[in-house]
Amino acid sequence: MKVVHYLNQFFAGKGAEELAGLPPFRIEGAVGPGKGLEQLGLPIALTIACGDDYFGEHEDLALAELLRWLDEERPDALVCGPSFGSGRYGYACGILAREATNRGIPAVCGMDPESPGVIATEGAAYIVPTSTNVAGMRDALPSIASLAARLAAGEELAGPEEEGYLPRGLRRNERAGAVGAARAIDLLLAKLGGDTRTEVAARFDHVPPPPPLRAAGEATLALVTEAGCVPQGNPDGLPTIRAAAWLRYPIAGEHLLREGEYESVHGGFDVTAANRDPNRFVPLDAARLLEEEGRIGRLHDVFYTTTGNGTPVAVSTKFGQEIAEELRDAGVEAVILSGT
Amino acid sequence: MRLELASYPVGTLDLENAVARLEFRDPRIASVDVAVVEPGESVRLTHVLDAVEPHVKPDDPASTFPGALGTLHPAGSGRTNRIAGAAVIACADFPAEERPLHEQESLIDMAGPGAAYSRLSATTNVVLTFQPADGVGNEDFEAAVRETKLRAARDLASLTIGKEPEAVEELDYTLGGTGREGVPAVALLLQLSSLGPLYEIYLYGTTLDGFQPAPVNPLELLDGALTGGEYHWAGLRNSTYSFQNSALVRELLAGNGERFRFAGLVACRGYNQSAKDKERAAMLAAKVAGELGADGVIVTTDAGGNSHTDTMLTVRACERAGIRTVAMVAEMGGLTDHVPEADAIVSVGNAEELVPEWRPERVLGGDVLLDGRRAAEAGPVPVRNYLGAVCQMGDMDLRAVAA
Amino acid sequence: MFVTALPTIATMIGANRVIRGVAITNPFGDPERSPAGELALRRAIVEQALELLETEVEPGTVWEGAQ
Numbered sequence: 001m002k003v004v005h006y007l008n009q010f011f012a013g014k015g016a017e018e019l020a021g022l023p024p025f026r027i028e029g030a031v032g033p034g035k036g037l038e039q040l041g042l043p044i045a046l047t048i049a050c051g052d053d054y055f056g057e058h059e060d061l062a063l064a065e066l067l068r069w070l071d072e073e074r075p076d077a078l079v080c081g082p083s084f085g086s087g088r089y090g091y092a093c094g095i096l097a098r099e100a101t102n103r104g105i106p107a108v109c110g111m112d113p114e115s116p117g118v119i120a121t122e123g124a125a126y127i128v129p130t131s132t133n134v135a136g137m138r139d140a141l142p143s144i145a146s147l148a149a150r151l152a153a154g155e156e157l158a159g160p161e162e163e164g165y166l167p168r169g170l171r172r173n174e175r176a177g178a179v180g181a182a183r184a185i186d187l188l189l190a191k192l193g194g195d196t197r198t199e200v201a202a203r204f205d206h207v208p209p210p211p212p213l214r215a216a217g218e219a220t221l222a223l224v225t226e227a228g229c230v231p232q233g234n235p236d237g238l239p240t241i242r243a244a245a246w247l248r249y250p251i252a253g254e255h256l257l258r259e260g261e262y263e264s265v266h267g268g269f270d271v272t273a274a275n276r277d278p279n280r281f282v283p284l285d286a287a288r289l290l291e292e293e294g295r296i297g298r299l300h301d302v303f304y305t306t307t308g309n310g311t312p313v314a315v316s317t318k319f320g321q322e323i324a325e326e327l328r329d330a331g332v333e334a335v336i337l338s339g340t
Numbered sequence: 341m342r343l344e345l346a347s348y349p350v351g352t353l354d355l356e357n358a359v360a361r362l363e364f365r366d367p368r369i370a371s372v373d374v375a376v377v378e379p380g381e382s383v384r385l386t387h388v389l390d391a392v393e394p395h396v397k398p399d400d401p402a403s404t405f406p407g408a409l410g411t412l413h414p415a416g417s418g419r420t421n422r423i424a425g426a427a428v429i430a431c432a433d434f435p436a437e438e439r440p441l442h443e444q445e446s447l448i449d450m451a452g453p454g455a456a457y458s459r460l461s462a463t464t465n466v467v468l469t470f471q472p473a474d475g476v477g478n479e480d481f482e483a484a485v486r487e488t489k490l491r492a493a494r495d496l497a498s499l500t501i502g503k504e505p506e507a508v509e510e511l512d513y514t515l516g517g518t519g520r521e522g523v524p525a526v527a528l529l530l531q532l533s534s535l536g537p538l539y540e541i542y543l544y545g546t547t548l549d550g551f552q553p554a555p556v557n558p559l560e561l562l563d564g565a566l567t568g569g570e571y572h573w574a575g576l577r578n579s580t581y582s583f584q585n586s587a588l589v590r591e592l593l594a595g596n597g598e599r600f601r602f603a604g605l606v607a608c609r610g611y612n613q614s615a616k617d618k619e620r621a622a623m624l625a626a627k628v629a630g631e632l633g634a635d636g637v638i639v640t641t642d643a644g645g646n647s648h649t650d651t652m653l654t655v656r657a658c659e660r661a662g663i664r665t666v667a668m669v670a671e672m673g674g675l676t677d678h679v680p681e682a683d684a685i686v687s688v689g690n691a692e693e694l695v696p697e698w699r700p701e702r703v704l705g706g707d708v709l710l711d712g713r714r715a716a717e718a719g720p721v722p723v724r725n726y727l728g729a730v731c732q733m734g735d736m737d738l739r740a741v742a743a
Numbered sequence: 744m745f746v747t748a749l750p751t752i753a754t755m756i757g758a759n760r761v762i763r764g765v766a767i768t769n770p771f772g773d774p775e776r777s778p779a780g781e782l783a784l785r786r787a788i789v790e791q792a793l794e795l796l797e798t799e800v801e802p803g804t805v806w807e808g809a810q
Contacts, residue, residue, distance in 0.1 A: 184686045277774075
């Protein structure tokens with residue numbers, strides 16, 4: 001098995017920003033993160049590298065030289081990075097990985113899913129998602145080493161979820177074990193039973209899970225709902241469907257949401273049960289008790305509400321961003337969001 | 341309605357003899373080459389327009405394929421004899437100067453890797469390769485082929501008249517369906533293409549141009565009321581055979597009364613032309629489904645391109661009317677269209693994936709593919725070129741997954 | 744974190760910390776119970792929510808909610 005490893009000038013041990021203008025250079029064997037890959041059982045025959053600025057400013061020249069080395073070596077796989085959240089380094093990794101793949105050399109990158117390098121690969125390489133900074137090195141290398149070793153051995157990889165790489169935006173056919181007709185009926189009956197599943201998810205924006213709270217007893221928590229919960233009579237006219245805005249209402253000093261004082265105007269479900277006790281969708285009473293006991297540091301003074309009913313994803317996304325921004329500015333560290 | 345479907349397995353009949361006696365007399369057709377091929381033979385069929393299961397109404401053969409071939413008579417009741425495991429395959433290339441809207445290569449491989457991509461790779465196929473008479477235009481030639489293939493299918497099936505069938509299925513269905521208390525009501529919104537000449541599905545012999553959503557008895561569909569004439573991407577095409585043997589209609593009839601109530605089949609036009617026409621058709625489809633009492637619907641798709649918009653708008657209209665939906669679509673590398681309401685989609689596969697190269701010993705239908713490659717050594721072929729490979733009525737077990 | 748009776752939709756659109764709520768119409772309650780019983784249930788779900796917030800998770804993690 002022959003594997004080539006691409007690094008930037010920093011990880012190849014030359015130096016930081018002051019040497020980012022270095023043209024491509026090569027080092028026999030493993031360097032830096034490559035040593036980590038070797039410890040994981042992935043032998044590195046050759047390290048190729050380039051200064052980040054040089055690659056960015058002279059992409060054609062840099063790429064030509066790097067690809068010439070790849071053509072000479074004909075490795076079974078190429079590993080790029082990991083480049084974490086780095087823009088220039090990630091971009092270089094993505095471009096090189098794409099070009100290598102197009103020449104029949106399978107390539108594995110490691111980068112933050114938001115890195116411009118992801119787009120640069122154009123779906124033509126496997127990308128192991130990493131943290132934004134080098135602290136994620138230890139987590140990233142085993143996946144990278146394992147995928148690269150298997151690709152170098154000519155193995156076909158399973159899907160991105162099973163294998164842990166970022167979806168490349170490609171769609172591969174498989175035999176489902178049942179004809180589409182039977183699957184359609186099963187999906188419909190499941191959906192009518194409240195379990196909505198799909199074989200084609202539209203490409204929604206996925207973010208990595210934020211790190212956990214150290215202790216909820218020290219944190220400020222907010223309550224947010226898309227259940228259309230508003231003061232009785234809906235004084236601000238929140239729509240029952242396709243809401244175009246979100247609202248916030250004060251709950252400081254309140255110990256529960258009382259029947260007759262709050263109601264749901266959500267047009268997508270039967271609100272009778274919830275309206276008899278609005279805490280069924282905004283659990284203020286239970287949260288207040290836990291705050292008094294110290295299990296919650298502090299409950300935020302207002303709760304946020306909108307109607308999640310036929311609202312386009314783009315609009316919902318905007319609501320989420322706006323609400324999250326206000327909460328962050330108010331020092332809120334976590335949210336309990338209720339959905340219907 | 342009550343349909344008796346009598347099955348005669350192809351192996352129990354003297355098909356060769358019946359094939360030899362087929363007659364073709366249509367002034368629009370110069371010649372018809374006839375061949376019979378079996379599953380497993382090293383044969384590739386090219387320029388396949390349609391496939392038809394041989395059917396005949398034994399009590400009134402002249403009413404077989406009503407409207408499209410036979411006398412007008414509602415399909416779906418009485419007795420129909422079918423040759424099980426056989427199909428008539430119509431192959432033709434249209435004169436180049438009037439090439440249809442899209443590249444439309446259509447293959448059936450009787451063996452090799454492509455054989456897993458068509459139901460018609462597993463049937464005994466009577467392959468008819470048509471040549472147009474001099475001076476006959478595409479539309480006239482196509483009409484002649486369409487009628488002739490149905491006549492051949494009927495005449496072959498006439499072999500069964502007076503013989504004992506191996507099995508008789510008694511199918512019974514009344515609009516609204518039946519179901520025990522508490523089971524959900526599901527309907528099928530069946531999309532049928534109407535995009536102009538060479539891109540038409542026929543209902544009793546007429547196109548669906550101007551058609552608004554209306555119930556059709558599923559037994560009518562199994563009994564030849566719908567016939568093919570749509571030559572868009574082969575993989576996404578609904579052939580006459582796929583209506584006669586619709587896996588979805590069969591599943592819905594089988595489950596009616598137990599797992600759900602099959603509230604009805606609503607025929608809907610695909611390729612409504614303007615945005616307003618699309619919205620109106622979607623609204624009316626949801627309305628008819630609502631009148632049938634449907635809690636949920638399966639929305640199928642026919643062919644590719646803007647027919648997928650008809651599917652998605654129909655999904656949206658139903659969901660807004662409180663009717664839950666499952667859409668069935670083929671992917672062309674990804675979804676052609678999508679609305680957020682389409683949250684339950686069956687992917688019948690990625691039509692763009694390549695099927696590995698295969699070199700058949702024999703080619704029927706035409707030696708040169710429409711893209712100029714020789715059919716016997718064409719290299720890898722995309723899934724979309726195999727007839728019914730990604731049938732958006734759910735005949736196949738293919739599905740696309742992320743990679 | 745997200746409490747919903749439809750966790751598959753939640754994870755499909757990218758929610759990472761999800762607890763399955765009691766029902767679509769009342770994720771945090773159960774009208775069948777006595778007021779005290781229901782408050783205890785609600786409290787249990789909120790406590791689960793706090794625990795999930797304090798837990799390192801894989802993307803799309805779903806916990807079954809208290810019943």
